[in-house]
Amino acid sequence: MTSAVYGQADAFAIAAYIxxxxxxxxxxxxxxxIATLDGAPVAGYGGHPIRPDCSLAQASDSDVVLIPPIFNDIEETLAAEMPLVSWLKKSSQSRALLASTCTGAFLLxxxxxxxxxxVTTNPAFSTLFAQRYPAVHLAVHERLIDDNRVICAGATTAYLNLAVHVIDRLAGHDLAVATAKALSIDRHGESQRPYFLFIAPKDHGDxxxxxxxxWIESNHTQPIEINDMVKVAGMSVRNLSRRFLAATNLSPRQYLRRVRIEAAKRLLEGPTASVERIAEAVGYQDARAFIRAFxxxxxxxxxVYRQKFRTS
Incomplete structure (x- = not known):
């Protein structure tokens, strides 16, 4: 992701200027x-060139290593970047501070x-991350996690939060705050959860x-109980729960809630309607229950969601 590479470089240049x-x-x-494997330019996302200052070998004395996001097929990229992975292993054996943004955490x-x-990463890839790395404790709702020698920032533009945090670690709070103000970003990024986009898994083969x-997506505005879902699926509660969880990583009730909340987000982003009316429109009979679920x-x-995302 080209913006992550040059955005962090700019943030550090702004800190130096201030x-x-x-x-x-x-x-x-x-x-x-900026380092690439062999010191040659590479194409960032969108085809924009990233011109390095050195090769990875020449960067082996670095005190801090920042990994930008992968904006490509994750597993293909990991297979192609094994030399970088090997270099990172060696870096971890030194006292270098290692940090990633978004899907860059896959490389670490x-x-x-x-x-x-x-750690944290991009919520859209949390299922794949958890499957590949069960020994890692994923806290995907958090924007930035500092684990002493390793720092992970969340999705996409969290690269600026990471840059400011690194400035804080290296040069202190005052310069970090001044840089954050110059960049017009919050010093402490909020939870990533307001930005989660629920994309229902449909490629599981069941x-x-x-x-x-x-059926849930077509009927979520109506009252739905587990017995209704059992009847539609034509299987027992236990079998339905087991197969649904295996396929979607959610229980049927959790899936229904996510569908309803995603529909509510769209309504909150549009012309003003009362929370009570929106709750009813997405299948909640009790507005308080809707507010808790949302x-x-x-x-x-x-x-608060409406204030943040509604159409002007």
Whole structure:
């Protein structure tokens, strides 16, 4: 992701500029370099060229290593980037501070660096991450997690939060706050949950579960109980729960809630309607139950969500 590479480089350049204007030596001595495997330019996402300052071999003395997001097929990229993974393993054996943004965490995890650690990544890839790296403790709702020698930032533009956090670690709170203000970003990013986009898994191959998913999506505005879902699926409660969880990583009740909350988000983003009317429109008879469910999924209340995302 081209913006992550140059965005962080810009953030560090802004920190250096502010420190220089203040006569503050806290950032002096930090050399920021962009490195690629062999020191040759590479194409970032969208085809934009990323021009490095050095090769990975020349960057082996780095005190801090930042990994940008993967914006490509994750598993294909990991297979193609084994030299980088090997280099990261060696870096982890030094006292270098390692950090990733978004799906860049896959590269750290592939190197075994995240085992036993608590980390975050892009929520859209959390299922794949959990399957590949069961020894890693994933806290995907958090925007940034600092585990001493390893820092992981969440989805996409969290690269700026990570850059400011690294400035804090290296040069102190005052310069970090000043840089955050210059970048017009919050010093402490909120939870990622308001930005979660629920994309229902449909490629699992279980036709019965797929049929029930479609039925839930078509009928979520009506009162639905587990017995209704059992009847549509034509199987026992136990068998339905087992197969649905295996296929979607959610129970049937959880899936129904996610479908309803995603529908509520769309209504909250549009012309103003009362929370009570929106609750009823997505299948909740009790507005208080809707507010509790929405807050549990989105991390904020329906009213706050509306303020953040509604159409002008």
């Amino acid at each position: 420190a220089g204007r203040r006569g503050d030596a806290s950032w002096s001595g930090h050399e920021v370099r 995890a592939e190197a075994g660096i995240l085992n036993g650690r608590r 036709e019965k579960v797929l049929e029930l998913q479609g 807050s549990a999924v989105a991390g904020i209340s329906p009213g």
